[in-house]
Amino acid sequence: MSKLEIHQYSYMSDNYGVLLHAPSSGETACIDCGDAQASLAALQNTGWSLTEIWVTHHHADHTAGVMELKRETGATVIGPAPLSQNIDGLDETLNDGDTFVFAGLEVHTIHTPGHTKDMINFYLPDEKLLFTGDTLFTMGCGRLFECDANTMHESLAKLTALPPDTLVYSSHEYTLANVKFALSVDPQNAALLTRASHVEALRADGKPTVPSTLQEELDTNPFLRTTDKNIRELLDMRTADNADVFAEIRLRKDNF
Ligand code: ZN
Numbered sequence: 001m002s003k004l005e006i007h008q009y010s011y012m013s014d015n016y017g018v019l020l021h022a023p024s025s026g027e028t029a030c031i032d033c034g035d036a037q038a039s040l041a042a043l044q045n046t047g048w049s050l051t052e053i054w055v056t057h058h059h060a061d062h063t064a065g066v067m068e069l070k071r072e073t074g075a076t077v078i079g080p081a082p083l084s085q086n087i088d089g090l091d092e093t094l095n096d097g098d099t100f101v102f103a104g105l106e107v108h109t110i111h112t113p114g115h116t117k118d119m120i121n122f123y124l125p126d127e128k129l130l131f132t133g134d135t136l137f138t139m140g141c142g143r144l145f146e147c148d149a150n151t152m153h154e155s156l157a158k159l160t161a162l163p164p165d166t167l168v169y170s171s172h173e174y175t176l177a178n179v180k181f182a183l184s185v186d187p188q189n190a191a192l193l194t195r196a197s198h199v200e201a202l203r204a205d206g207k208p209t210v211p212s213t214l215q216e217e218l219d220t221n222p223f224l225r226t227t228d229k230n231i232r233e234l235l236d237m238r239t240a241d242n243a244d245v246f247a248e249i250r251l252r253k254d255n256f
Pocket residue numbers: 057059115134
């Protein structure tokens with residue numbers, strides 16, 4: 001039985017925010033805050049009182065509302081050590097491998113540079129919950145703004161080493177674009193074809209495609225399938241290093 005309740009909400013054009021709540025202690029964490037009003041509305045809807053804000057990386061769509069939300073709620077703000085740009089309002093910084101406790105549950109900090117240098121992800125092993133920010137998306141991965149493909153490939157490997165039934169909460173609804181691209185490099189993947197119609201139906205209903213399980217991503221996310229024979233054949237990279245296959249897939253997505 002899960003010890004936590006989760007409330008996911010939308011903000012801006014395609015961002016997802018998450019409130020994590022422990023009924024036992026009343027503690028509530030908000031993961032990222034690009035829009036304080038959206039987070040405050042989510043708190044109002046749930047009736048939960050915010051105690052913590054967890055920040056994944058410095059981009060404005062994840063941080064622009066942090067100061068206001070902190071001021072309104074008195075929540076403690078934790079986030080990555082600054083590696084490229086500062087994040088206003090941080091009370092505590094986290095590095096790779098750091099752990100902290102939320103409502104009696106251990107939270108692991110996983111540094112996943114690639115999209116940005118400072119990106120951290122939050123993993124709760126007892127609950128099998130993973131918050132991937134802009135590193136791993138449903139059937140996609142973040143653009144490489146501050147690091148090279150090799151670095152992102154290594155970061156994704158840290159995430160795929162987690163148990164396959166881990167639930168992956170990512171920060172954007174990019175899935176319809178991601179699935180179109182995935183089909184272009186992995187057209188014979190039966191699991192992908194099935195999932196494509198599933199996510200299209202969800203979006204037609206206005207429903208989120210986040211979260212997903214790590215297993216679903218392993219089966220259908222081309223960025224995690226660099227060892228796949230059919231993908232390698234299509235890319236004409238049968239004997240290339242995994243990191244080079246990843247770099248090629250990332251490049252093709254950028255130009256898709
Ligand atoms: Zn970002």
